[in-house]
Amino acid sequence: MALTAVKTMKNNQTTQTEEVLVYNTKNLNLWYGDHHALKNINLDIKEKDVTAIIGPSGCGKSTYIKTLNRMIDLVPGVKTNGSIEYRGRDIFSKEFLVEELRTRVGMVFQKPNPFPKSIYENIAFGLKIHGIKNKQIINETVEKSLRGAALWDEVKDRIHEPAYGLSGGQQQRLCIARCLALEPDVILMDEPTSALDPVSTLKIEELIQELKEQYSIIIVTHNMQQAARISNKTAFFLNGEVVEFDSTETIFNNPADSRTDDYISGRFG
Numbered sequence: 001m002a003l004t005a006v007k008t009m010k011n012n013q014t015t016q017t018e019e020v021l022v023y024n025t026k027n028l029n030l031w032y033g034d035h036h037a038l039k040n041i042n043l044d045i046k047e048k049d050v051t052a053i054i055g056p057s058g059c060g061k062s063t064y065i066k067t068l069n070r071m072i073d074l075v076p077g078v079k080t081n082g083s084i085e086y087r088g089r090d091i092f093s094k095e096f097l098v099e100e101l102r103t104r105v106g107m108v109f110q111k112p113n114p115f116p117k118s119i120y121e122n123i124a125f126g127l128k129i130h131g132i133k134n135k136q137i138i139n140e141t142v143e144k145s146l147r148g149a150a151l152w153d154e155v156k157d158r159i160h161e162p163a164y165g166l167s168g169g170q171q172q173r174l175c176i177a178r179c180l181a182l183e184p185d186v187i188l189m190d191e192p193t194s195a196l197d198p199v200s201t202l203k204i205e206e207l208i209q210e211l212k213e214q215y216s217i218i219i220v221t222h223n224m225q226q227a228a229r230i231s232n233k234t235a236f237f238l239n240g241e242v243v244e245f246d247s248t249e250t251i252f253n254n255p256a257d258s259r260t261d262d263y264i265s266g267r268f269g
């Protein structure tokens with residue numbers, strides 16, 4: 001497990017606290033064919049942080065989070081170098097099975113993508129694939145996951161009805177519930193509210209505030225107010241590089257780099 005010792009001053013006494021890293025990215029480069037999409041990325045992502053990835057269109061935000069669970073492997077012609085460690089283990093090593101990585105690291109996409117099945121089966125399906133057959137355990141996990149995604153009260157009387165009958169915001173919470181059912185450690189979210197109305201967006205944002213107590217969350221968002229509201233760390237990407245990575249408060253109120261300031265203040269992007 002990757003640990004970083006941090007010194008904090010309290011009542012004039014220096015105490016050592018330990019920060020646990022879930023991801024440690026070192027000198028990561030990625031190419032789509034000849035296109036150099038990620039350039040020398042160095043990022044430490046801490047356990048139980050909500051880390052927002054912001055930056056203009058095409059700067060590499062989605063590419064980066066798709067690399068964290070190796071979904072990028074599905075794109076032909078992608079090359080990488082450098083390293084990404086998940087809890088101290090090299091995610092590209094042969095010993096680290098991609099199935100295990102994707103069980104530890106769940107993902108929620110821009111558009112809600114429930115399966116064409118009932119609400120219940122959307123969650124039960126993943127459990128069955130993972131070899132869980134006990135009906136009682138499945139029932140309990142379905143309820144727990146729907147509660148965890150703040151959806152249970154809205155759907156408890158119709159869990160055997162098709163998921164497509166839910167609103168877009170409810171479908172997105174169902175996708176979050178599906179992800180929670182597998183008890184992930186990290187949840188990656190790629191613009192999870194960009195297809196949703198303001199009320200559904202607010203619900204997902206409130207949900208993220210609850211989930212951060214238990215999970216480490218990495219969220220790509222175009223919405224800077226959203227990043228400021230929900231995250232405690234923010235990375236600003238530009239042209240495939242990380243320009244600045246700091247506490248969200250610093251990035252939004254006192255950025256070190258003038259390009260961050262220009263982007264935050266809406267001068268480009």
Ligand SMILES: Nc1ncnc2c1ncn2[C@@H]1O[C@H](COP(=O)(O)OP(=O)(O)OP(=O)(O)O)[C@@H](O)[C@H]1O
Nearest residue numbers: 032035037055056057058059060061062063064075
């Ligand atoms: N499958 C692909 N093949 C080739 N180039 C790609 C592919 N996917 C992305 N790119 C390119 O890589 C760069 C980074 O794309 P990426 O989707 O990561 O950006 P982004 O910051 O998430 O953008 P947006 O905010 O518009 O979603 C862009 O120049 C994009 O055109």
